Amino acid sequence: MKNLWISLKFTLVMCMVLTIGYVLILRLVAAVASPNDGEAPVVELNGKVVGAANVGQRFTSSIYFWGRPSAVDYNGGGSGGSNKGTNNPEYLADVEARIDTFLKAHPYLERKEVPAEMVTASGSGLDPDISPRGAEVQIRRVAEARGMTEDQVREIVENTIQKPWMGLFGTYRVNVLKLNVALDEAQK
C-alpha cells in the first residue's frame, strides 16, 4: 500500500519535472533556434506558402519534376509505406506497371535507364527527395513542357542537389518541391 502511494506521487512528480525541465525547455529552444518556430519548416513562392520543406507532395503535371510513388498518396496527416515483401507477385506487377507509365511519360528513355527508386514507394509515403539520377532522367520532359532548354533546367537541378552531411556522410539528394519552386521562379 505504501508502494502504491509512492507510485502515484512519483508519477505525478515526474510529469511535472519532465514538463518543466524538458518539454518547456525544448519548446523555448524551438521558439528561438528552430527554422519555423517549432512548426514544420515551409517553402514559399511569391510570398505564398506552397508546402512543407521536408514533406513530399504529389506532382503530376508535366511542367514539374515528379517525386517517388507513395503508398498513401502523399497524405501528410497519415504516413505509411506499402509494406510489400520483395517476392510479392502483386507488388512486382505494380512496379511493372509503374515502369510502363514512367516510360510512356519519358519516351526518350531506355528501360535500363529507369531508376528503381522512381518506381518503388518510400517508407513514409512522404519522401520529399529524389536522387540526382531520378532528376536527371526527367530533365528533357520538363524542359520540353516549359519551353526551356535542357541546359537551363539542368543548371537549376544542379544548384538544388543537396550534398551529404559535411560532404562525407549520407546520400546525395534533390528536394522535389524546392526544385520545382526554383523552376517557377526562373520562369517568372
Add this chain to the structure above:
Amino acid sequence: MNTEILGVILQWVALVALSYPLGRYIAKVYKGERTWLDFMTPVEQWIYKVCGIHPEEEMNWKQFLKALLTVNVFWFVWGMVLLVCQGWLPLNPDGNGGQSPDLAFNTTISFMVNCNLQHYSGESGLTYFTQLFVIMLFQFVTAACGMAALAGIMKALAAKTTKTIGNFWVFMIKSVTRILMPLSLLVGILLVINGTPMSFDGKQSIETLEGNEQVISQGPTAAIVSIKQLGTNGGGYFGTNSSHPLENPNAFTNILECWSILILPMAMVWAVGFYIRRRKLAAWIYGVMLFAFTVGVCVSIPQEMGGNPRIDDMGIAQDLGSMEGKEIRIGSGASAMWGMVTTVTSNGSVNSMHDSQTPLSGMLQMLNMQINCWFGGVGVGWMNYFAFLIIAVFISGLMVGRTPEFLGKKVEAREMKIATLVVLMHPLLILVGTGISAAVAAIHPEIGWLNNPSFHGLSEMLYEYTSAAANNGSGFEGLSDNTPFWNISTGIALIMGRYFPIVGQVAIAGLLASKKYVPESAGTLKTDTFTFSLMTFVVVIIVAALSFFPALALGPIADYLSL
C-alpha cells in the same frame, strides 16, 4: 569512398568510442560518487521529500521487486484511463478520439514494458496530451525502471555478501535526472535545430504547388523522438516512425538518432564492469556482443545495397539498392544499419519498412530479437546476457569438473532453474504465438491479417510475436494487427517477456548476493577469458538460435531461396 558507407562507419565508431566514458559515468551515478551533474541534487532531494521516499533505506531483493511491480501496476491503470479518455482531455487540437479498450490495453502494456509495439498511428490515434503524459512519460520512467533493476543487480554482484541491493526508487529517480533527461535534452535540441517540429499547434493545412490541399500533422515531436531513441523505447511520434521526414529530416539527424538507440545499452555493459570492478570481464562481454552485432551489420548492408533481384530481373537501374519502403535522404545502407541497431537493442524504432527489406535482413532482425541479449534494452539487455552467463558457468563447470562459481559465488540448482526458465520462456512465447496465429490464418484465410502471401506472410506473424516477446516494438507492419486477437495475444506476450526475466534475474542476483563469498583459487573457473566468452557465445547460439531455426527456415529462409 561511397558516402553512404562512410555514414555507417561514422555511427559505428561514435558508438564504440563514446560508450566507454559514458559507462564510467553511469557507474559513478549509481555508486553515488561525485559527477558534474551534482547540481541536480536539490531536485532529487525535493522529489524524495514529496514522494515520501527515504533514500537511505536499503531493500532486500523481494522488497525491491515489490516496489518495481507495484509501480508498474499503477502505470497500467494510469495509461488505460488516459488513453480511453483522451478525447475529452486538453491539448487535442486535431480532435482525435479515445482508443478502444482492447487497443488501449495493448498500447498501455506495450509502453509500460518499454516495448512500444504500436497498433495505432500517432497522427490519429493519440492526442498531444497522451503523447506527452502517457507515451513520453512512460518512455522515461520505464527505461529508468529497467536501469534501476540493473543497478540493483550490480549492487548485489559487487558486494561480497549482502542481504540488501539498494533502494529501487533512488535508482529510478537518478536514472531520469542524471542520465536520461540530460541526454534527451541534448539530442532534442539538436533535432529541433534541424527542423523536427516542437510546438503545440494543430495540423498545418497547405495549398500545394499544383493547387491541391495537403494537411500536415505536427506537434511536440522532438520531445518524444529523443527519449524514444535513448530509452530503447522505439514508439514513433508519427505512424512511420523515423522514416517520417519530420521525425528524421536529414542525414545528420539519422546518424544522431541511430547513435542514440545503441549508446546507452553499450555504455551499460561498461558501467557494470566499472561498478563491480571487473573491467576485463566487461570487455569480454562487450567484445562478444559487438562481434555478433557487427557480423549482422556486415551481412545486412550488402543485402539492402545490392537491391531486390526480382527488380533487377525487370531490367531497370537499381543503383541505390532496394528502395521499396526506404527514404532517399537515408539510403539503403543506413536503413540496413538501423535495422540491425534497433533489433540488437529492444528499441524497435524504424527508419525504413522492415516488411519490405530483403529476406535475409528480415531474418537477421528476427534473430537479433530472438537472441535478445546483444546489448539489449537499457538495463535489461545485460540482464538477459547474465542469464546465459549463469548457464554457461554451470555447463563449463560440469565439463571441466570444477564447482560452478561466478564472481566468487557458487551457482547452485536454484539459480540454474530460474536461469533456464527465463531463457526458455522466450522461444515458448514466440513459437506458440506464431503457431496459433498461423493455424488461425490457415483455417480462415478470409480473415485478412496478412499483407503478403506465402513464406513472407508467415514471417509477418513470426516477427510480430518475436518483437512482442523481446519487448522490441518494430514490426512487419503489413500485418493488420489492430484487432482484438492481436492486441490481446501480443499484450500477453509483452507482459511475460518483460516481467518474467526481470523477476528471475533480480532473484538470481539476490540469491547469489546472500551466499558466502568464496575467494578465487586455482580451482576457480575464470570467466574473463577468451575460452569462456566463446563458450557463452556458443550457449547463446545453441539455445536461442537453434530453437528458432525451423521457424526461420519456413519464413525468411524459404523467402530468400525463392527470390
